[in-house]
Amino acid sequence: MMNNPFFAAMGGGQPNMMQMLTQLKQNPMQFLMQRRFNIPQNVGNDPNAILQHLVQSGQISQNQINNAYQMAQKFRK
Numbered sequence: 001m002m003n004n005p006f007f008a009a010m011g012g013g014q015p016n017m018m019q020m021l022t023q024l025k026q027n028p029m030q031f032l033m034q035r036r037f038n039i040p041q042n043v044g045n046d047p048n049a050i051l052q053h054l055v056q057s058g059q060i061s062q063n064q065i066n067n068a069y070q071m072a073q074k075f076r077k
Contacts, residue, residue, distance in 0.1 A: 028047055
């Protein structure tokens with residue numbers, strides 16, 4: 001697995017990806033806050049607003065998001 005702080009915050013190692021995906025879909029804000037991301041309540045569970053906040057606050061970079069999207073595409077194949 002890539003040495004990526006975003007993936008490390010998601011649990012690192014070999015997490016059960018399907019379980020994590022289910023948790024993320026059910027409640028994105030709770031999932032990320034449990035992993036020590038700082039997300040204000042006014043963002044809600046809007047994935048785009050959450051990503052925008054994380055990038056603007058410097059908690060993750062656009063490059064990390066791009067890497068995550070690339071990895072997600074590999075899982076879909």
